[in-house]
Amino acid sequence: MSKKGIISASSVSTPSPFRYPGGKSWLVPYVKQWLAGLPSEGIQFIEPFAGGANVGLSVAIESLAEHVTLVEMDKDVAAVWEVVLNGRAKSLTNRIMRFKVTKESVTALLKKRPRTPIARAFSAIVKNRTRRGGIMASDASLLKLGENGNGLNSRWYPETLKKRIEVIAEHSAKISFQCGDGLECIRNNKDNEQVAFFIDPPYTIAGRRLYKHSSIDQRKLFELLETVQGKILMTYDNTAEIRALVREFGFQYRHATMRTTHHSTKKELLVSRDFAWLKRTALRRPTAKKKAP
Numbered sequence: 163m164s165k166k167g168i169i170s171a172s173s174v175s176t177p178s179p180f181r182y183p184g185g186k187s188w189l190v191p192y193v194k195q196w197l198a199g200l201p202s203e204g205i206q207f208i209e210p211f212a213g214g215a216n217v218g219l220s221v222a223i224e225s226l227a228e229h230v231t232l233v234e235m236d237k238d239v240a241a242v243w244e245v246v247l248n249g250r251a252k253s254l255t256n257r258i259m260r261f262k263v264t265k266e267s268v269t270a271l272l273k274k275r276p277r278t279p280i281a282r283a284f285s286a287i288v289k290n291r292t293r294r295g296g297i298m299a300s301d302a303s304l305l306k307l308g309e310n311g312n313g314l315n316s317r318w319y320p321e322t323l324k325k326r327i328e329v330i331a332e333h334s335a336k337i338s339f340q341c342g343d344g345l346e347c348i349r350n351n352k353d354n355e356q357v358a359f360f361i362d363p364p365y366t367i368a369g370r371r372l373y374k375h376s377s378i379d380q381r382k383l384f385e386l387l388e389t390v391q392g393k394i395l396m397t398y399d400n401t402a403e404i405r406a407l408v409r410e411f412g413f414q415y416r417h418a419t420m421r422t423t424h425h426s427t428k429k430e431l432l433v434s435r436d437f438a439w440l441k442r443t444a445l446r447r448p449t450a451k452k453k454a455p
Contacts (some may be wrong), residue, residue, distance in 0.1 A: 177223055179242070179326045180290050181317050182214030186362055189397060190220045192418070192432065192440070193360060196395050197226045199439030204228055206357045210344030213239065217360050222336045223329060227358065231338045233347045238289070240341035241282035247339050250280060251331035255324040257284045263318045268292050268304065291317045345378075348386055357392035380404065384411045396433035408433050416440070 176187045197205065207227035209218035212234040222230040234240050245254050257280070261267070272289055276282035292314045293302045304314060330337075340347060344363070351357050363378050384407045387394055398404045400417065408415045408431070415431045 175220070176216055177219040177326055177329060178214040178216045179287060179323045179330075180214035180239070182216075182290070186397060187216035187220070189418070189432075190217060193217055193221065193395065194224075194226065195441060196393075196434070196439050197221070197358065200358060200393060204356045206231065206351075206354065207360065208347065208351060208357055209233065209360050209362070210347045211361065211363050212243075212339075213362070215243070217362070218337070219330060219333075221360075222333050225336070229336055229338065231340065231347070233340045233342060233344050235341070235343060237341060238282060238286040240339070241276075241279055242286050243339040244341065245279055245283040246327055246330050247334045247337055249331075249334075251327050253280050254283050254287075255327050258287065258323050258327075259320050261288065261320070263288075263292065263314050265304070265314060268314055287323065291323075345383065345386060348383075348390065351392070352386065352390045355391045357390075359387075359390065359392060359394050361387070361394065361396040363396075363398075380407060384408075384413075387411070387413075394434060396431075398431040398433060400429055400431050404431060404433075 175190075178187075197207075205227040206229050207218065207221050208231045209215060210233045212218055212232035213236075215232050215234075218230050218232050221227050232243060234243065242254075245251065261284075268288060271285060274281075274285070276285050292304055294304070344361075348359065348361075351359075361383075363380075363383060380403065387396075388411050394413075396413075397418075398415075405415065413433050413435055414437060415433045416437060417429050418432050419427055419429050
């Protein structure tokens with residue numbers, strides 16, 4: 163974290179094999195602060211909209227909670243987590259290491275209908291790593307120039323992917339995965355005071371173009387969260403709609419600023435019931451609007 167409280171995305175480790183749009187690895191320092199303020203034993207960490215799951219994986223790998231549960235609706239993404247967490251990581255990494263990325267090989271692979279979990283997981287990784295911005299939506303195009311003119315190979319790092327998957331597999335005993343509805347998971351665990359929910363739902367604006375499953379009733383989510391007995395930390399895009407829901411349902415928010423790998427900055431909201439856990443005032447408090455004279 164910089165002196166100005168701006169986190170650089172490139173300074174935070176990324177345990178996920180996915181290059182996921184809207185990934186939250188940059189928020190891990192704040193999540194660590196949040197969890198440090200909770201009881202040291204028995205915390206069940208749940209990420210109901212896991213996606214690339216950088217936060218949940220970091221919590222498991224660094225033993226910041228007793229157990230981590232990841233939930234994701236996208237069946238292609240789910241295939242990766244199911245394969246890696248259920249003893250078949252080596253089969254996936256073998257395919258990754260053997261694959262030679264060319265326009266022809268990628269196009270041919272993505273045209274095939276995967277017939278096994280391993281094939282589906284491998285196809286998802288290739289799709290994520292060779293499409294523009296890592297976008298998984300069906301209409302996303304393949305990379306053209308990429309970084310430094312490397313085209314489709316710009317984000318294809320077989321050794322790195324292999325190492326990340328192996329590390330996740332090593333910690334699989336601490337991680338559970340569910341392919342399903344994040345709202346249902348929250349509902350099923352809302353009465354458990356030991357649960358710490360990290361909630362990163364599809365954003366109201368960007369989600370429509372980034373994800374297969376981008377539709378979510380934001381009000382319904384807040385109504386459900388109001389009944390949760392455990393702890394909550396949410397991240398959201400900074401819109402008037404979300405700020406209004408935060409206030410209506412008795413939550414608080416702070417503005418979090420992140421510097422991207424392309425050196426631009428963007429602001430998002432962190433939402434929680436309170437921010438007593440935040441020891442450093444890195445997040446800007448919302449300022450009250452002055453009333454017109």
